[in-house]
Amino acid sequence: MQERIKNMQKNVFDVLQERGFIGQLTHEEEIRQLLADEKVTFYIGFDPTADSLHVGHFIQIMVMAIMQQYGHKPIALIGGGTTMVGDPSGRTDMRKMLSLEQINSNGEKFKKVFEKFLDFSDDKAIMVNNADWLLNLNYVEFLRDVGACFSVNRMLTADCYKNRMENGLSFLEFNYMIMQSYDFLMLYQKYGCTMQFGGNDQWSNILGGVDLIRRKCAGSAYGMTFNLLVTSEGKKMGKTEGGALWLDAEKTSPYEFYQYWRNIADADVENCLMLLTFLPTEEVKQLASLQGSRINEAKVVLAYEVTKLIHGQEAADEARSAAEALFGQGEEKGSIPSTDIAVQAVEEGIDITDLLLLSGLAASKSEARRLVQQGGISLNGAKVENFADVVTLDNFEEGKVMLRKGKKIFHQILLK
RNA sequence: GGAGGGGUGCCCGAGUGGUUAAAGGGGGCGGACUGUAAAUCCGUUGGCUCAGCCUACGAUGGUUCAAAUCCAUCUCCCUCCA
Numbered sequence: 001m002q003e004r005i006k007n008m009q010k011n012v013f014d015v016l017q018e019r020g021f022i023g024q025l026t027h028e029e030e031i032r033q034l035l036a037d038e039k040v041t042f043y044i045g046f047d048p049t050a051d052s053l054h055v056g057h058f059i060q061i062m063v064m065a066i067m068q069q070y071g072h073k074p075i076a077l078i079g080g081g082t083t084m085v086g087d088p089s090g091r092t093d094m095r096k097m098l099s100l101e102q103i104n105s106n107g108e109k110f111k112k113v114f115e116k117f118l119d120f121s122d123d124k125a126i127m128v129n130n131a132d133w134l135l136n137l138n139y140v141e142f143l144r145d146v147g148a149c150f151s152v153n154r155m156l157t158a159d160c161y162k163n164r165m166e167n168g169l170s171f172l173e174f175n176y177m178i179m180q181s182y183d184f185l186m187l188y189q190k191y192g193c194t195m196q197f198g199g200n201d202q203w204s205n206i207l208g209g210v211d212l213i214r215r216k217c218a219g220s221a222y223g224m225t226f227n228l229l230v231t232s233e234g235k236k237m238g239k240t241e242g243g244a245l246w247l248d249a250e251k252t253s254p255y256e257f258y259q260y261w262r263n264i265a266d267a268d269v270e271n272c273l274m275l276l277t278f279l280p281t282e283e284v285k286q287l288a289s290l291q292g293s294r295i296n297e298a299k300v301v302l303a304y305e306v307t308k309l310i311h312g313q314e315a316a317d318e319a320r321s322a323a324e325a326l327f328g329q330g331e332e333k334g335s336i337p338s339t340d341i342a343v344q345a346v347e348e349g350i351d352i353t354d355l356l357l358l359s360g361l362a363a364s365k366s367e368a369r370r371l372v373q374q375g376g377i378s379l380n381g382a383k384v385e386n387f388a389d390v391v392t393l394d395n396f397e398e399g400k401v402m403l404r405k406g407k408k409i410f411h412q413i414l415l416k
Numbered sequence: 417g418g419a420g421g422g423g424u425g426c427c428c429g430a431g432u433g434g435u436u437a438a439a440g441g442g443g444g445c446g447g448a449c450u451g452u453a454a455a456u457c458c459g460u461u462g463g464c465u466c467a468g469c470c471u472a473c474g475a476u477g478g479u480u481c482a483a484a485u486c487c488a489u490c491u492c493c494c495u496c497c498a
Binding site: 267 | 445
């Protein structure tokens with residue numbers, strides 16, 4: 001807490017820069033100055049394309065939270081309107097079109113997450129949905145009013161469109177940039193929002209809005225982008241077997257979530273601590289400087305802190321003790337992923353392959369067989385030698401059996 | 417609307433009548449080594465009642481003893497022209 005108060009005196013711009021958030025800026029000096037002198041209203045947009053947010057979004061949320069700590073006012077924009085169009089940025093093919101119902105239900109889930117990280121009381125932050133102004137636009141009116149301000153020639157030079165020139169780009173998607181630019185204009189007029197932030201991939205969309213505000217209102221607006229979460233090798237982070245690393249506990253369990261960060265590469269520890277936790281910079285530097293296997297201590301802190309932010313202290317504690325139990329010494333308690341099985345199913349004996357299938361450790365029997373043949377499966381700590389092995393009640397201790405796949409994936413089967 | 421090119425396994429991409437469950441690469445998974453790291457090496461990567469069978473090369477129908485490969489129709493995409 002003292003740390004935070006001390007930080008208060010610093011310019012939030014410097015904090016963001018020091019922590020490695022900042023990517024590109026439209027006007028570096030002006031932005032820095034404004035953030036130091038004024039209470040700035042800024043926005044970040046989130047398109048509800050899935051039923052949960054993921055780590056990429058979390059960085060943006062961190063920025064909003066930090067900005068708010070320093071007295072600035074975030075607008076969390078839910079892209080109920082823009083999702084109807086679909087952002088082509090960073091994509092090689094067109095997005096699947098989502099139904100309005102789907103978009104709305106996703107948007108509701110996003111809302112809940114924002115409420116967890118931002119203080120919306122007393123107008124300290126607001127949440128808006130661009131469906132409110134985009135869905136009922138009059139086409140011709142809009143074209144004359146806003147469309148006239150965009151040069152197709154210039155739009156085509158934008159990176160996000162350039163790489164779609166080969167694979168094709170529909171007119172629908174081509175309009176995305178205009179939609180997002182219009183959002184910024186709306187928020188500028190309605191809430192005095194003068195800054196838009198986003199991931200690096202949003203650069204051209206943000207520029208579009210800055211330009212539009214200048215043309216329509218002769219106003220000054222600014223944009224800033226943040227580095228995407230990538231590994232030291234430049235690969236996108238936050239990918240798991242199941243796709244993205246989701247923030248929703250239903251889609252990525254706290255234990256899996258914890259393990260993801262616990263297993264991060266050495267070289268990425270500092271960056272992740274800076275971007276994904278509120279730990280003071282000095283502490284992060286110190287943790288990241290640990291040498292050799294001691295760097296694992298930093299990974300534990302990272303995993304614990306991030307899990308705590310997303311899933312709460314209790315879930316973080318459970319995930320940590322589960323990990324300690326499985327990988328080291330420690331009482332076995334906590335949240336190891338598990339599957340229930342009926343007693344009668346086991347009484348007659350169940351094939352190990354079926355059990356692997358049931359637990360989700362293998363996607364097919366062939367895969368299960370392969371895993372066993374390659375020595376990748378163990379049951380209660382003993383390697384399974386034969387894929388024809390049958391698991392019976394004798395294998396259960398206190399109503400459960402522990403399966404392990406590979407070195408790090410554990411799964412319990414609970415008798416029911 | 418016209419002319420041309422193309423749709424192959426998770427992705428990229430070879431393959432133009434049989435020996436092709438389909439080269440090669442990427443990614444994934446497992447193993448070895450380690451620190452629950454990285455790098456490296458080895459193996460594996462459609463399914464099943466697994467040395468046998470089934471399903472697969474955009475879709476449907478056809479030619480053939482035999483088709484991802486030939487023909488027809490449809491469909492989607494790309495390039496150029498309008």
